[in-house]
Amino acid sequence: MAKIRPFGLIMEIIAVLAGVAMVLVAFLVFGPPAVNVPFMLLAIGGSVFILGGFIVFIIDIWKAGKKEDTTV
Secondary structure (H helix, E strand, O other): OOOOOHHHHHHHHHHHHHHHHHHHHHHHHHOOOOOOHHHHHHHHHHHHHHHHHHHHHHHHHHHHHHOOOOOO
């Protein structure tokens, strides 16, 4: 079974943490999500970071599981 790249895993974790930080900053700085454009932009950006990190992580695991060692 192929190994997951450690650098890729670190980058995915950083992307998820950055997304969580963006959403938290949006809540703390701009208040509750009323019709608030800066909040919405930051929250949507953070959500994209979180989803992107998880999706890339799942693809990485899937690719690592698909590769078969054909070495003798």
